[in-house]
Amino acid sequence: MSLGNSIVQRALITYHDLSMATKAALAISIALVLYRFLFRHESTRRKELPAWGPIEMGLVMYLLDGAHNSMVYRIYSTIRRYGGSFYGISSANQTLIGYEDVDRLFSSQMNHALSIEWHGYGLFLRFFGFPDTPALRKKVESTFKPWHSPIERVFNNDAGATAAFERGNLPKMVSEFVSFSQEKEKMKRWELRADTKVIKQGEAVEANFSALIMDFGACFTIPPIFGHDLLDRNPHLLEDIWKFDHVVPLLFINMPKWVPFKVMKEGLKARKRLLDGVEAFSRRVTQFQRGEKVDDAAEMSDVSDVVLERNTALKRNEWSYKERAASELLVLFASNTNTQPVLFWLVLYIYSTSGLVDTLRKEVAPFVTLSNSHNKKEITAIDTSGMSRECQLLKSIILETLRLAFGAVSTRFVKRPITVQDGNHTHQLHPGTFLSVAHSFSQRDPSLYPDPDKFVPDRFLETDPSSGKLVAKYGKLRPWGAGASMCRGRLFAEKELMAIGAALVMLWDISPAGGCEWRLPEMVGGPGPVKPKEDVRVVIQRRVFVSSE
Numbered sequence: 001m002s003l004g005n006s007i008v009q010r011a012l013i014t015y016h017d018l019s020m021a022t023k024a025a026l027a028i029s030i031a032l033v034l035y036r037f038l039f040r041h042e043s044t045r046r047k048e049l050p051a052w053g054p055i056e057m058g059l060v061m062y063l064l065d066g067a068h069n070s071m072v073y074r075i076y077s078t079i080r081r082y083g084g085s086f087y088g089i090s091s092a093n094q095t096l097i098g099y100e101d102v103d104r105l106f107s108s109q110m111n112h113a114l115s116i117e118w119h120g121y122g123l124f125l126r127f128f129g130f131p132d133t134p135a136l137r138k139k140v141e142s143t144f145k146p147w148h149s150p151i152e153r154v155f156n157n158d159a160g161a162t163a164a165f166e167r168g169n170l171p172k173m174v175s176e177f178v179s180f181s182q183e184k185e186k187m188k189r190w191e192l193r194a195d196t197k198v199i200k201q202g203e204a205v206e207a208n209f210s211a212l213i214m215d216f217g218a219c220f221t222i223p224p225i226f227g228h229d230l231l232d233r234n235p236h237l238l239e240d241i242w243k244f245d246h247v248v249p250l251l252f253i254n255m256p257k258w259v260p261f262k263v264m265k266e267g268l269k270a271r272k273r274l275l276d277g278v279e280a281f282s283r284r285v286t287q288f289q290r291g292e293k294v295d296d297a298a299e300m301s302d303v304s305d306v307v308l309e310r311n312t313a314l315k316r317n318e319w320s321y322k323e324r325a326a327s328e329l330l331v332l333f334a335s336n337t338n339t340q341p342v343l344f345w346l347v348l349y350i351y352s353t354s355g356l357v358d359t360l361r362k363e364v365a366p367f368v369t370l371s372n373s374h375n376k377k378e379i380t381a382i383d384t385s386g387m388s389r390e391c392q393l394l395k396s397i398i399l400e401t402l403r404l405a406f407g408a409v410s411t412r413f414v415k416r417p418i419t420v421q422d423g424n425h426t427h428q429l430h431p432g433t434f435l436s437v438a439h440s441f442s443q444r445d446p447s448l449y450p451d452p453d454k455f456v457p458d459r460f461l462e463t464d465p466s467s468g469k470l471v472a473k474y475g476k477l478r479p480w481g482a483g484a485s486m487c488r489g490r491l492f493a494e495k496e497l498m499a500i501g502a503a504l505v506m507l508w509d510i511s512p513a514g515g516c517e518w519r520l521p522e523m524v525g526g527p528g529p530v531k532p533k534e535d536v537r538v539v540i541q542r543r544v545f546v547s548s549e
């Protein structure tokens, strides 16, 4: 363990032993010091989400979760800028909690007053360390539309998302989920980080479940967008995505790069490798589009229209290859870092909940076609549209997983002055400031979700008054954010979660290693996807079909 990590660990232990009031007073003091340190220069130098913002959101959520009559809560309430659902000390950034009309506010005002453009620009500066220049700012502004519209068109539209899904060839991937081999050359790409061990030749293999599932999901997601070249040519790509993902929250709050934390050092090295890999990929895409000789004679014909169209827009707006690499790395990130951890929890909940695998097998069987072979069945087709129409229990399970394992945040930049009615309060928001909504705040509220920490598979099922059938409904859950700029890949993500969950269940039996009971790992983190504190060791075997199945 590095010096930095051990200091942090000792500080956390000391913090843990303090009384509740001291903890909260300390949290406010640290937050105020950080506020001065991190936020000092930003409002004047550039309009980007204050580094202070996410820290303040964490503090507000912590305070609201505690006693509302506590001294610390009352002090905070006195010093916050507005009132009602608006929690934020400065006018530069406000966290909204419990505001009922988020969808309407973010939708109707979107094109006029509230925008995500500047938030996107901020990512370039924070995540990738680009200098803040008028030229880059102009490029981001002028590329904003052609950047998002191809993603929206393909991944948020049923026909586009279905076509992208088909390109992923999930039936073959699930049929070959584990190779039953420990030789690297024979193993599948997604098995390489999972520390697999064959425990019965051709029959049972032990593996680290989170590493296996997250890499499996990424190997399915990346080729339909980037083609096979990016993944095949960069052996460290998957590991680097997860390493960089670990450091992103620190970069987001402007943590200095020199802090002696292993996670920072490794994350920055991973970022460099990722940027180099995507930059070289962007050059090959450009050569392919121009009909020139492609570096390394790479095959680029399966690169999706999304990447081609974005590359054309980037070229037209004179983005350098370094800048293009950062832009496209954001797509690699957006399409994987949320989906794959959620996929892990989904599959873990399905297998660890008594009786659920059998129930789901019955529900999804009509939509997953299996080969006739008796011993080693394979999947030959998956009907995602039928599944999405009929498999309401599976849908409810996905919503319940998102409730427990994902905390969405929507952040918007105030472009023009806007007046917001909030119950009895009227707030005037000024241009150049930010609004963030922590959608996850009520996801464990017992008045909305009884027994809130428990995974309840059918929690989101409701009887439809017209058909009398059970249907899965979101209710107040907002995993995709809000308004016009909510997640641009949600239809694809829904299909992916449903189909991978259903296909795995149809072909594989998974149980805890060592013959013991399932023990779910502690959840760490959020907002965004929560991560398991440690991996879960499992045994994977082919499902044994009885003759009637």
Ligand code: HEM
Binding pocket: 116, 119, 120, 151, 155, 334, 335, 336, 338, 339, 342, 406, 408, 409, 410, 411, 479, 480, 481, 482, 483, 485, 486, 487, 488, 489, 490, 492, 493
């Ligand atoms: C379980 C899976 C996923 C979840 C829970 C999720 C959630 C979210 C959320 C909460 C946002 C912010 C929305 C807001 O500001 O209101 C977002 C943005 C976005 N998502 Fe997703 N997402 C997922 C998967 C995907 C996939 C598969 C793709 C692409 C194929 C994708 C592409 C995007 C993009 C491009 C943005 C906009 C980023 C920006 O402009 O700042 N997402 N997502």
